[in-house]
Amino acid sequence: MYVAVKGGEAAIDNAHRLTAEERRGDTGIPSISVEQIASQMGLAVDRVMNEGSVYDPDLAALAIKQAQGDLVEAIFLLRAYRSTLPRFGASEPIDTSGMAVRRRISSAFKDVPGGQILGPTYDYTHRLLDFTLAAEGQEPAAIRADAPIDANLPRVTDVLGREGLLEAERPGDAEPGDITREPLTFPADRDVRLQSLARADEGFLLALAYSTQRGYGHSHPFAGEIRMGEVTVEIVPEELGFPVEIGEITLTECQMINQFAGSEEAPPQFTRGYGLAFGQAERKAMAMALVDRGMRAAELGETVEAPAQDTEFVLAHADNVEASGFVQHLKLPHYVDFQSELELIRRLRAKFDTAEPVDMAAE
Amino acid sequence: MNTPLLRVAELGRSYGARLGCRDVSFELYPGEVIGVVGESGSGKTTLLDCLSGRLEPSAGTVEYLTRQSEMVDVYAMSEARRRLLMRTEWGAVRQNARDALRMGVSAGANVGEPLMAVGRRHYGGIRAEAEAWLDQVEISTDRIDDLPSTFSGGMLQRLQIARNLVTHPRLVFMDEPTGGLDVSVQARLLDLLHRLVVDLGLSAIVVTHDLAVVRLLTHRLMVMRHGTVVEEGLTDQVLDDPHHPYTQLLVSSVLQP
Amino acid sequence: MSTGYNFAYLDEQTKRMIRRGLLKAVAIPGYQVPFASREMPLPYGWGTGGIQVTAAILGPEDVLKVIDQGADDTTNAVSIRRFFARVAGVATTERTDEATIVQTRHRIPETPLAEGQILVYQVPIPEPLRWLEPRESETRKMHALADYGSMHVKLYEDIARHGAIATSYDYPVMVDGRYLMRPSPIPKFDNPKMDMNPALQLFGAGREKRLYAVPPYTPVKSLDFEDHPFTVQQWDEHCALCGSADSFLDEVITDNQGGRMFVCSDTDYCGRHRAPHDVSSAP
Numbered sequence: 001m002y003v004a005v006k007g008g009e010a011a012i013d014n015a016h017r018l019t020a021e022e023r024r025g026d027t028g029i030p031s032i033s034v035e036q037i038a039s040q041m042g043l044a045v046d047r048v049m050n051e052g053s054v055y056d057p058d059l060a061a062l063a064i065k066q067a068q069g070d071l072v073e074a075i076f077l078l079r080a081y082r083s084t085l086p087r088f089g090a091s092e093p094i095d096t097s098g099m100a101v102r103r104r105i106s107s108a109f110k111d112v113p114g115g116q117i118l119g120p121t122y123d124y125t126h127r128l129l130d131f132t133l134a135a136e137g138q139e140p141a142a143i144r145a146d147a148p149i150d151a152n153l154p155r156v157t158d159v160l161g162r163e164g165l166l167e168a169e170r171p172g173d174a175e176p177g178d179i180t181r182e183p184l185t186f187p188a189d190r191d192v193r194l195q196s197l198a199r200a201d202e203g204f205l206l207a208l209a210y211s212t213q214r215g216y217g218h219s220h221p222f223a224g225e226i227r228m229g230e231v232t233v234e235i236v237p238e239e240l241g242f243p244v245e246i247g248e249i250t251l252t253e254c255q256m257i258n259q260f261a262g263s264e265e266a267p268p269q270f271t272r273g274y275g276l277a278f279g280q281a282e283r284k285a286m287a288m289a290l291v292d293r294g295m296r297a298a299e300l301g302e303t304v305e306a307p308a309q310d311t312e313f314v315l316a317h318a319d320n321v322e323a324s325g326f327v328q329h330l331k332l333p334h335y336v337d338f339q340s341e342l343e344l345i346r347r348l349r350a351k352f353d354t355a356e357p358v359d360m361a362a363e
Numbered sequence: 364m365n366t367p368l369l370r371v372a373e374l375g376r377s378y379g380a381r382l383g384c385r386d387v388s389f390e391l392y393p394g395e396v397i398g399v400v401g402e403s404g405s406g407k408t409t410l411l412d413c414l415s416g417r418l419e420p421s422a423g424t425v426e427y428l429t430r431q432s433e434m435v436d437v438y439a440m441s442e443a444r445r446r447l448l449m450r451t452e453w454g455a456v457r458q459n460a461r462d463a464l465r466m467g468v469s470a471g472a473n474v475g476e477p478l479m480a481v482g483r484r485h486y487g488g489i490r491a492e493a494e495a496w497l498d499q500v501e502i503s504t505d506r507i508d509d510l511p512s513t514f515s516g517g518m519l520q521r522l523q524i525a526r527n528l529v530t531h532p533r534l535v536f537m538d539e540p541t542g543g544l545d546v547s548v549q550a551r552l553l554d555l556l557h558r559l560v561v562d563l564g565l566s567a568i569v570v571t572h573d574l575a576v577v578r579l580l581t582h583r584l585m586v587m588r589h590g591t592v593v594e595e596g597l598t599d600q601v602l603d604d605p606h607h608p609y610t611q612l613l614v615s616s617v618l619q620p
Numbered sequence: 621m622s623t624g625y626n627f628a629y630l631d632e633q634t635k636r637m638i639r640r641g642l643l644k645a646v647a648i649p650g651y652q653v654p655f656a657s658r659e660m661p662l663p664y665g666w667g668t669g670g671i672q673v674t675a676a677i678l679g680p681e682d683v684l685k686v687i688d689q690g691a692d693d694t695t696n697a698v699s700i701r702r703f704f705a706r707v708a709g710v711a712t713t714e715r716t717d718e719a720t721i722v723q724t725r726h727r728i729p730e731t732p733l734a735e736g737q738i739l740v741y742q743v744p745i746p747e748p749l750r751w752l753e754p755r756e757s758e759t760r761k762m763h764a765l766a767d768y769g770s771m772h773v774k775l776y777e778d779i780a781r782h783g784a785i786a787t788s789y790d791y792p793v794m795v796d797g798r799y800l801m802r803p804s805p806i807p808k809f810d811n812p813k814m815d816m817n818p819a820l821q822l823f824g825a826g827r828e829k830r831l832y833a834v835p836p837y838t839p840v841k842s843l844d845f846e847d848h849p850f851t852v853q854q855w856d857e858h859c860a861l862c863g864s865a866d867s868f869l870d871e872v873i874t875d876n877q878g879g880r881m882f883v884c885s886d887t888d889y890c891g892r893h894r895a896p897h898d899v900s901s902a903p
Contacts, residue, residue, distance in 0.1 A: 007693075008693045008694060008695045008697075008698040009693070009698045009702070011695070012695060012698055012699060076659075076663065079659040080659045080660060080661045082659065083658045083659045083660065084625070084629075084631075086631070180656065181656050182654075182656055183654040183655060183656050183657065183829040184829075185654065185756070186755070186756050186757045187757060312754075312755055312756060312757070313754075316756075321659060321663075321664060322664045322665075322827045324663065324664075325663030325664030325665035325666060325668075325827060326664060326665035326744070326827055327665070328663065328665065329663070329665030329666050329744070332666065332688070332695075332696050332725075333688060333689045333694050333695070333696070334689075334726070334805075335689055335870060336689045336690060336726050336727055336789070336805075336806075336807055336868065336870070336885055337726060337788075337789045337790075337805045337807065339807070339868075339869075339870060339871055339885075340788035340789040340807040340808065340809070340853060341788055341789070342871065343788065343853050343855075344786060344788040347784075348782050348783075348784070348786070351782075351783060442765075443764070443765050446765055446767070447765075465770075465773070468773055468777050469777060469780055471776070471780060472773045472776050472777050472780070475773070475776055476769050476770065476772075476773050477769070479769040479770075479772040479773060479776065480767070480768075480769025480770075481769070484772075484844075484845055484846050485845060485846045485847055486776060486779055486845040486846075486847050486848050487847050488847075489776065489845075490776075490780075507780075508780050508781070
């Protein structure tokens with residue numbers, strides 16, 4: 001005798017308990033701490049902060065632990081938490097030329113004032129699995145330099161800019177838009193495009209950036225400068241009327257230099273692509289700069305034909321919280337819609353099976 | 364009826380420092396077909412876009428006599444009203460039929476869509492009218508459910524024409540209607556256009572670089588060069604006895620069969 | 621109720637923002653109002669739009685019913701109902717006639733709604749022209765100019781190809797004779813219930829960031845042709861549990877040989893339809 005299925009609530013509770021048990025894993029092994037994740041998995045923490053749109057390494061580390069290492073799930077946790085946070089105000093715009101640089105390179109020039117500073121990077125490592133890491137016990141130490149890095153490292157792009165060969169970034173008069181307060185509408189201006197790119201899925205941006213290098217909207221990019229280090233965040237409290245430093249964050253900035261032949265109105269000049277990310281997120285900043293440039297195609301009078309140049313396509317699909325939710329929603333019950341389709345197809349099938357054979361001798 | 368269907372006064376359009384067209388004035392009467400000839404870059408396509416409501420001019424006016432016998436300034440009205448006008452009283456035949464058709468739906472749907480866009484809601488009736496128009500443009504009616512992707516270039520152009528005529532437009536704008544087609548296909552298409560224009564009493568403005576097209580289809584002719592009209596008049600007169608040196612050059616460079 | 625969160629989770633400013641959007645939506649029936657959708661603790665695509673609408677209109681005196689596929693006990697309905705129990709502490713019910721707010725995914729309850737009730741629909745894709753035109757910038761213009769001819773093109777093609785309109789759910793409708801609307805993936809069986817309904821119908825699409833509404837007693841007509849009028853699904857069978865011949869039936873596979881039975885999708889309706897009658901009787 002069929003009885004309507006009940007007990008969904010109990011099933012969900014049990015699923016939650018099972019998940020928690022799986023997350024903990026073998027209880028004979030020490031539980032991983034949030035501090036360990038924050039301190040030793042910093043690059044995962046950086047990604048979660050970027051796409052979760054919250055600069056808080058401890059919260060990001062907690063999210064990673066709670067999500068059992070699934071970064072997209074951790075990003076969702078952080079983003080949902082962000083929704084509950086009240087907003088006190090906006091900081092002053094950050095000046096990256098004042099950055100306490102720990103890494104700074106330029107591929108456009110062999111050497112630059114202040115030098116090519118490699119900093120901490122995996123770039124030149126040989127990708128050989130290091131089994132000694134599994135053994136633990138090694139405490140690596142870096143060698144100190146004789147003198148600190150020059151505190152004043154002007155941007156490479158400013159040098160080019162002085163010659164007039166690189167387009168100037170023109171700050172607009174209007175207040176920048178805010179995609180967390182107003183939904184994105186198209187056509188979208190550069191301010192909200194960059195905001196969307198900052199929290200966009202790194203894999204998606206990476207693929208789009210890659211596509212621009214393979215002919216889908218090529219812009220002949222050069223890495224004008226990539227810098228990483230600490231910048232101070234300032235706000236101007238109403239009561240004081242002058243800026244006060246509230247803290248320091250780590251940023252990675254990438255300025256891409258791209259080709260542009262000029263048009264009837266504009267002289268030949270290099271054009272820009274810009275990427276900015278929390279923490280040490282170089283791949284993200286670089287991909288962002290390439291896609292930023294791609295989406296400027298229309299504004300620069302180039303033919304829009306590649307996916308990375310299609311602003312609506314890029315921005316509508318870049319947020320992995322939205323994408324993951326909708327893709328995975330297919331797991332929800334759809335049996336009523338499916339029942340409708342079943343009924344329809346059975347009816348059409350019945351018609352097809354009983355229809356007269358069509359004379360195929362056509363023109 | 365002494366009121367022109369279309370009155371154009373000092374129409375001009377520039378792109379920054381670059382000139383598209385300038386100082387174009389003329390009147391079109393019901394049943395007339397006017398040709399605009401010139402080489403690429405002469406400004407004839409810019410002119411057509413301004414005339415057909417697709418491009419706002421920098422100077423001058425375009426006035427049109429509606430079915431309600433009201434003379435309206437095409438660019439003084441709202442975009443909504445202009446688009447409605449373009450949908451219900453005008454037609455536009457483009458050089459590349461693929462730009463004007465829905466390649467993913469059947470021929471019948473393509474021809475029926477303008478009817479559905481103005482509120483027709485009887486499937487059988489829409490289909491019957493679509494069939495009748497396919498027949499008028501010499502497309503076999505048993506192709507009505509076929510996708511346009513299976514049609515030849517000439518058939519696509521004829522399908523585009525059917526899609527345009529189904530709403531009985533009073534004024535049709537054509538941009539190189541025979542461009543890109545084989546010579547024999549062109550000839551057949553021209554005959555069809557000529558027959559339709561005569562049978563339906565259409566008014567039309569035809570932009571082309573092909574003098575054979577204007578010879579067959581148009582009553583009057585405007586010759587454009589560097590954005591301005593250098594000569595105009597009755598088609599036969601202009602072609603048989605060109606006055607302006609540029610017109611003479613155009614006429615003489617046509618290969619005689 | 622879980623402390624540390626505002627009533628119904630969203631802060632008051634956000635609720636006000638959503639209510640402003642809803643007022644606009646009610647003022648223009650069927651028109652999609654953009655709104656700054658918030659990330660919620662449930663994923664996009666899982667009902668965040670409906671949840672935000674419910675959170676914005678919910679008060680301590682409300683009685684909430686949540687259904688998915690017509691049933692109160694499907695996993696997502698359970699999850700959403702528990703969310704509101706945690707963050708709002710409102711009374712919940714499974715009875716349609718006792719609810720002040722019914723949040724639903726993919727069904728309209730069989731029990732007719734009354735004035736004063738609100739039906740909140742969860743919407744995945746709000747734009748009815750999306751199949752035809754992926755660009756938001758274009759579809760906005762089409763709505764503004766009531767340029768809907770292309771919607772009928774799809775129906776025409778269905779008839780030309782299959783002899784009948786081949787849309788069985790999320791069937792497009794004209795609201796108040798002006799705006800083309802997507803009713804969310806309810807089966808077309810439910811479309812007639814939207815027409816002149818005494819209740820207020822609100823639609824929330826969280827991921828797509830749109831709100832729309834059908835005020836009480838608004839005409840809602842499913843698109844069709846005069847000679848191919850809109851029809852609803854019908855079954856030969858009756859509900860095996862309550863005997864109903866008028867409700868939407870779920871097909872349940874009962875054994876490995878393909879044995880099947882049909883039962884009401886609306887579990888509340890089915891249960892109450894059955895109550896005074898013998899379970900095994902069927903007309």
